[in-house]
Amino acid sequence: MTTQLTSDVHAPTAAGARRARSGISWWFVVAVLAVAATYIRAIYFTPLEAIQGPAQKIYYVHPTSAWVAFMAFGIVALASIGYLWLKDLKLDRVAESAAEVGVVFTSVTLVTGSLWGKPIWGTWWTWDARLTLTLFLWFIYVGYLVLRGAIEDREMRARYSAVLGILGALLIPFIHLSVYLFRTLHPMPIIGKPSRPSLPNEMLETFALAFVSFTILFIALFRARYHLAIARDELDAEDRG
Amino acid sequence: MPHNAGYYHAAYIIVAVVYGAYALSVWLRLRGVAAHHHHPALGNGQSGIGNLPRPTTPPLGMGNRE
Numbered sequence: 001m002t003t004q005l006t007s008d009v010h011a012p013t014a015a016g017a018r019r020a021r022s023g024i025s026w027w028f029v030v031a032v033l034a035v036a037a038t039y040i041r042a043i044y045f046t047p048l049e050a051i052q053g054p055a056q057k058i059y060y061v062h063p064t065s066a067w068v069a070f071m072a073f074g075i076v077a078l079a080s081i082g083y084l085w086l087k088d089l090k091l092d093r094v095a096e097s098a099a100e101v102g103v104v105f106t107s108v109t110l111v112t113g114s115l116w117g118k119p120i121w122g123t124w125w126t127w128d129a130r131l132t133l134t135l136f137l138w139f140i141y142v143g144y145l146v147l148r149g150a151i152e153d154r155e156m157r158a159r160y161s162a163v164l165g166i167l168g169a170l171l172i173p174f175i176h177l178s179v180y181l182f183r184t185l186h187p188m189p190i191i192g193k194p195s196r197p198s199l200p201n202e203m204l205e206t207f208a209l210a211f212v213s214f215t216i217l218f219i220a221l222f223r224a225r226y227h228l229a230i231a232r233d234e235l236d237a238e239d240r241g
Numbered sequence: 242m243p244h245n246a247g248y249y250h251a252a253y254i255i256v257a258v259v260y261g262a263y264a265l266s267v268w269l270r271l272r273g274v275a276a277h278h279h280h281p282a283l284g285n286g287q288s289g290i291g292n293l294p295r296p297t298t299p300p301l302g303m304g305n306r307e
Contacts, residue, residue, distance in 0.1 A: 028264065035260075039253060054246035061256045104263045108256055115252045119245035217260060224267045231274040 027220035034213035038206070046206045058116040059203075060210040063191075066109040066134070067211065068218045070172050072102030073141065077169035080162035089233065092158035095165050096148060097225035099141050101218060106138045121185055129182035133175045140168040154236070 042060045049056035079095035082088070113131065114124045125131065144164050151157035174181075179188050191197040197204055 035257075039257075043253075048242065050242065052245075053243040055243070055248045057249040058252045061252060065256070101263075104259065108259050111255055111259075112252045115248045115255070119243065119248050221260075221264060221267065224264070224271065228267060228271050228274065231271065231278070235274055235277055 025220070025223065027216065027223055031213070031217040031220040034209075034216050038210045038213040041206050041209055046202055047200070049203075052120055055116060055119040058112050060206055061214075062109060062112040062116060064207070064210045064214045065105045065112065068214045069102045069105035069109055070175075071215075072098045072105060072218065072222070073137070073165075073169045073172060076102065076141075076144075076165040080165040083158055083162045084166075089154070089158060092162065093226060093229035093233070095162065096229050097222055099144050099165060100225055101221045103138065103141045103145065104221070105214075105218065106134065106141070110134060110138060117185075126185055128184045128186055129178040130175060130184055130186040133171060133178055137168065137171050137175065140164070140171070144168060154233075 038060065042057055046057070046060075048054055075098040076095045079091045079098065083091040083095065110131075113134075117126070118124050144161055147164060148157055148161050151160060176189075178184060179186055190199055191204075191207065199207065
């Protein structure tokens with residue numbers, strides 16, 4: 001009896017349930033294959049760097065994760081601007097999803113950077129400008145997610161988090177330029193610079209494969225997280241209705 | 242050449258574990274929401290997060306408002 005009444009009240013939608021299940025897609029299959037190919041190529045078919053040794057292979061997962069994280073937070077900023085302008089909740093869901101995935105990629109960036117710093121710099125962490133700003137970026141978007149979890153009202157949550165999402169992304173150019181603006185331990189860009197990449201072709205190809213792989217992984221995770229955001233909003237709407 | 246392969250082995254394992262764990266967390270949350278869509282009050286009758294009661298206040302962290 002209770003189940004029947006509750007079901008009538010909530011009127012579960014088949015579309016909502018289907019959407020909630022459909023987040024796992026062939027994008028994940030492609031992403032897993034691409035990342036596996038990157039690992040195999042990086043481990044077995046890419047030469048060792050003469051001075052740094054095997055630890056240099058962290059290069060294929062560290063800056064690639066950082067670039068994808070920056071892309072994610074760029075999406076947060078653009079979607080947030082769009083939301084404040086158009087008041088379309090789809091854009092808020094895009095921002096929410098990109099922010100969460102971006103935090104995961106930033107976490108990987110910080111951890112892999114630390115693992116690279118220990119053998120090369122002799123320390124797990126230093127309060128270098130780029131490292132500190134990246135940590136600050138991570139805190140901002142963790143704060144963004146906490147803020148979203150703390151506000152019940154849907155419109156207010158979207159509006160406040162949009163402002164924070166835009167402000168947080170303003171850090172990204174400073175992080176990229178920090179190695180030029182400050183004296184830092186962190187090396188200058190090898191690829192993201194106006195002149196030609198200073199890498200041998202084998203390493204450059206592995207890096208390109210890693211970049212594509214992690215971008216596909218981002219798309220897969222983002223799509224799944226976006227489906228989750230839609231399904232949750234539908235569930236909340238049913239609860240209110 | 243320095244012998245520091247352990248650091249990159251650790252990095253590659255951590256990368257796989259973190260992304261895999263996050264993908265799993267999204268999948269579990271999707272399952273939970275799908276279960277609520279089917280049986281909003283009781284879950285889906287199977288084991289898993291679909292059977293957990295919905296909290297009245299949102300927990301903090303990672304945007305989890307369920």
